[in-house]
Amino acid sequence: xKEVEQDPGPFNVPEGATVAFNCTYSNSASQSxxxxxxxxxxxxxxxxxxxxxxxxxxxxxxxxxxxxQYISLLIRDSKLSDSATYLCVVNAAGGFKTIFGAGTRxxxxx
Amino acid sequence: xxxxxxxxxxxxxxxxxxxxxxxxxQSGHNTVSWYQQALGQGPQFIFQYYREEENGRGNFPPRFSxxxxxxxxxxxxxxxxxxxxxxxxxxxxxxxxxxxxxFFGPGTRLTVL
Numbered sequence: 001x002k003e004v005e006q007d008p009g010p011f012n013v014p015e016g017a018t019v020a021f022n023c024t025y026s027n028s029a030s031q032s033x034x035x036x037x038x039x040x041x042x043x044x045x046x047x048x049x050x051x052x053x054x055x056x057x058x059x060x061x062x063x064x065x066x067x068x069q070y071i072s073l074l075i076r077d078s079k080l081s082d083s084a085t086y087l088c089v090v091n092a093a094g095g096f097k098t099i100f101g102a103g104t105r106x107x108x109x110x
Numbered sequence: 111x112x113x114x115x116x117x118x119x120x121x122x123x124x125x126x127x128x129x130x131x132x133x134x135x136q137s138g139h140n141t142v143s144w145y146q147q148a149l150g151q152g153p154q155f156i157f158q159y160y161r162e163e164e165n166g167r168g169n170f171p172p173r174f175s176x177x178x179x180x181x182x183x184x185x186x187x188x189x190x191x192x193x194x195x196x197x198x199x200x201x202x203x204x205x206x207x208x209x210x211x212x213f214f215g216p217g218t219r220l221t222v223l
Binding site: 004032034042043044045046049087096097098099100101102103 | 154168200214
């Protein structure tokens with residue numbers, strides 16, 4: 001079993017749609033959680049951290065369920081510019097080892 | 111721009127050769143991590159350096175080695191290159207050792223023929 005697993009994708013959605021990405025992690029002692037965005041042939045960039053209480057940043061909402069070892073990202077009112085690969089990221093216990101999921105590719109079409 | 115730079119941007123080597131990749135971390139960041147990203151995959155953690163010492167390592171063989179310098183810049187060395195080493199190599203810096211946002215450089219694309 002992979003340490004971090006994401007929806008395989010790709011997701012193809014029209015502009016204005018709401019899309020949700022799911023991620024599970026295997027190490028129950030994991031401490032920090034993030035969503036990164038990676039554009040084609042570019043480096044990953046932090047989209048948002050994920051907190052146990054859930055957090056929102058504009059059109060983006062992240063949720064963490066520690067009991068189920070599950071992380072989600074919701075994008076509302078999708079824009080063409082949201083087209084990218086979304087990477088679920090977990091810091092293992094001890095903090096130094098960062099584990100990325102394989103990523104879920106999103107295509108938003110006009 | 112993150113302020114993290116990497117060199118070179120592209121590199122072509124042959125099997126058995128050795129390669130050194132370089133990374134300059136963002137100002138004020140004392141932690142550097144290296145990742146290997148194969149096509150269609152997420153970045154895989156190679157190792158992390160904190161204040162010039164290796165702070166942790168992923169599942170990579172010893173022919174992957176590194177250094178961090180007093181100015182917190184870093185090198186990744188790969189010996190005895192194999193075809194499967196072809197990938198994008200990403201360097202990321204962060205202001206703390208644990209649990210922080212990481213700022214990635216643009217990467218070095220290595221092709222092994």
